[in-house]
Amino acid sequence: MPVLLQSTLKGADLIHRGKVRDTYDLGDSLLIVASDRISAFDVIMENGIPDKGRILTQMSNYWFRKLSEVCPHHLQVTDDEQIRQRVPGWDESLAGRSVIVTKAQPLTIECVARGYIAGSLFKDYRREGGQTHGLDLPDGLLDGSRLSEPIFTPATKATEGHDENIGFREAVDRVGREVAETAREWTLELYRRAADHSATVGLLLADTKFEFGLTEDGLVWIDEALTPDSSRYWEASQWKPGGPQPSFDKQFVRDYLETLAWDKRPPGPRLPDDVVEKTKQKYLEAFRRVTGHELPAR
Ligand SMILES: Nc1ncnc2c1ncn2[C@@H]1O[C@H](COP(=O)(O)OP(=O)(O)OP(=O)(O)O)[C@@H](O)[C@H]1O
Ligand SMILES: [Mg+2]
Known part of the structure; x- marks a missing residue:
């Protein structure tokens, strides 16, 4: 599956494009699509991390459900087929990375x-x-x-x-x-x-x-x-207190960025292939260890 940097959807109004997620209005509910964008120091990088949006979505869904005894959560529909039926124009590029949620303030x-x-x-x-x-x-x-x-x-x-x-x-x-x-x-x-x-x-x-x-x-x-x-x-x-601990996700990105003269202001630089791949593996590892499952194949 190619990297998804920005979603496009004709059937609903885009109301917010955040650092990672695109949010569409469905009336009382929202469609949230997690893209493959990655930010560091609050700036979005030029290229994305393949599958990142799917990993984040599936990991969130896992935790929302696992901890649903503690408090109510916003998830309404997570099944792609049901989302397709509810959202005009929804297509496969959004599969595994979309959820319909209750709109909140x-x-x-x-x-x-x-x-x-x-x-x-x-x-x-x-x-x-x-x-x-x-x-x-x-x-x-x-x-x-x-x-x-x-x-x-x-x-x-x-x-x-x-x-x-x-x-x-x-x-x-x-x-x-x-x-x-x-x-x-x-x-x-x-x-x-x-x-x-x-x-x-x-x-x-x-x-x-x-x-x-x-x-x-x-x-x-x-x-x-x-x-x-x-x-x-x-x-x-x-774990060794006394300095920053290696981060589970963006360590390779941050390490690479520190080698550049970049002033940490937009636009973000392009990440080299090996940094992208290692970062993807780190997200996948977090997903696997936390959920005990492989990321569902597409
Ligand atoms: N159920 C919900 N109802 C309304 N807004 C929501 C809901 N769930 C998430 N959001 C909002 O959708 C956005 C998700 O996008 P993303 O995580 O990419 O944003 P972000 O880059 O963190 O942006 P921001 O700085 O606006 O939070 C957040 O602003 C979040 O507050
Ligand atoms: Mg956010």
Whole structure:
């Protein structure tokens, strides 16, 4: 199957083209198509990773279903044949990478759970200390250290540029106390269960980002679920606090980009074939280990 950089669909209105997903309006529901685009440093690369959209879609579907006891989720239809019947103009290029979901009003916060300190939170901690964002973290944590218990660290959902970590109080200001408390509770419970499962296959789930949205029936888990794009999966046997851990997905991309003079502004460069192939294998490995299955053949 060729790489899908952009979907085209005549039968429905495109309402959003994100870094990875194309979203079409179906009235009360949405068709979400995951493309093979890959971004690094928030910039989309010129070429894609073959099958990435299918891997992300199938991995999300796996997690949404596995964790459906914790909270309601947005998935309505995941079967290609049923999607074809519902969406005029839908074709095989979208197979394995499409879902019909309940339309929600996304919260203006991203809901992050962390069992380890890394990335943006480690930067904030190093600069501001253990009280950063109203947290109460001990002194002496290294980049990649395990936390004594998982924490909820919401972030703003920036329409452009990088998301910023905020305290729980600011999350309450944005979405209201009741919604913020429910989102925190769900985030931590989803994280705990996903981290337990990941541990059984030798993966540390360092952190992950969830999105929730409001519907007529209340708050619902939306967007994607525990993919390598939204989560830090680490190889448990290689975990060594004291610096960034090798990332499970984009490590080869980042390593390659660091060899360039590129200023990290759009347009993104073209990735060489070997970087593309190794990256694809990494996504596939995450899929296989987490789900215990091969990616369904097409
Ligand atoms: N059920 C839903 N209802 C409404 N919006 C949704 C739903 N599920 C996901 N979304 C939104 O669809 C978009 C998915 O696209 P993608 O992941 O490519 O976006 P992104 O690059 O992360 O973009 P953004 O910066 O807008 O989040 C996100 O903006 C997400 O909030
Ligand atoms: Mg997204």
